[in-house]
Amino acid sequence: MAPSISIREHVRWLPDPATEPTTTLVLTSAKNHFVDIRILKPTDPKTPKEENVLPLSRLDWAFAGTSSSTPQHDKDGKAFAHSTWKHWVSSRTRDVDGVSDEGDMIPLPNGRTLEKGSNTDSETGVVSEYEELWWEAPVTVVESEEGGGEGRNCCVVLRLQDDEHEARGLVVRVGQYVEGVLRVGESFSLERWEWKGMGKGEGWQRLVRMGDLWLPCGPAMDEKRLKEGGEVKYGEYVWEVVELSHF
Structure with missing residues (x-):
């Protein structure tokens, strides 16, 4: 699909x-x-x-x-x-x-x-x-910082499961959007981002954030630094790159 x-x-x-x-x-x-x-x-x-x-x-x-x-x-x-x-x-x-x-x-x-x-x-x-x-x-291609897209859309999925700290989180990127949610015990946070283009003051812009927990939305925007099966670490939490593809 x-x-x-x-x-x-x-x-x-x-x-x-x-x-x-x-x-x-x-x-x-x-x-x-x-x-x-x-x-x-x-x-x-x-x-x-x-x-x-x-x-x-x-x-x-x-x-x-x-x-x-x-x-x-x-x-x-x-x-x-x-x-x-x-x-x-x-x-x-x-x-x-x-x-x-x-x-x-x-x-x-x-x-x-x-x-x-x-x-x-x-x-x-x-x-x-x-x-x-x-x-x-429609899914749009996100251009590189140097300008010009690669001609392919990107999909990224990062997942956190840390039962010791009662932590579960999921970040999904499809093309120009990134959304993430994270629960740690009673605490809950979310973010939504959108790519606005390469013009001045554009780029990736956060549309909404709720809660105080850190979500790896930034790494999902920079897929060249990721590999499927790899990890994104922040503090005591380790997020697994469970999907990384272009289409």
């Missing part, structure tokens, strides 16, 4: 109307590692442009793990996929063993994908049927 960048356009908890209270971005690697970060938008639309360091109170949900899909057909013979997202680290709970969610991914004529399933509404705490509308953003 090719790595993908998925952006949510709306969520609908039936029978309520569709809304989009978050900026939700999901990065999925070739081997189906994913990071899904959902940041609540300001409640006041007149809020001035914000700093990119936000309190965790502005987090709707952030989680990471692995996904899988099974081809299906509806009663009319139209193809769709039944997808499962197995959680490995989450902002909502320390105990993710056995936690997953599922949904039917239905392709639409406009190139979007409609996800349908049932889950717990974070506002009401009630399990309800939902719909989410997704579109897949």
Whole structure:
């Protein structure tokens, strides 16, 4: 499977109307590692442009793990996929063993994908049927510092598992985006970055950060220094390079 960048356009908890209270971005690697970060938008639309360091109170949900899909057909013979997202680290709970969610991914004529399933509404705490509308953003080549891209997109996955310190983390880069999440005991942190180009004041820019823990998003941007099966060390933590590919 090719790595993908998925952006949510709306969520609908039936029978309520569709809304989009978050900026939700999901990065999925070739081997189906994913990071899904959902940041609540300001409640006041007149809020001035914000700093990119936000309190965790502005987090709707952030989680990471692995996904899988099974081809299906509806009663009319139209193809769709039944997808499962197995959680490995989450902002909502320390105990993710056995936690997953599922949904039917239905392709639409406009190139979007409609996800349908049932889950717990974070506002009401009630399990309800939902719909989410997704579109897949194009992946762009990140240029080198010397100028000029290599003509290939890059995918990087870094993973931390340190049971002694109750630490789990996952960083995924797909092309021009990097997202990472990390839990150490009760502490949780996340980051989201985007490549803005080679112009003055552009380059890699952090879109949001929450929490105080260090995440190796920088190393994921500099893939020439990495090798699959290698390690990124910071303090007492060792992150493994579990994926590194160009496509």
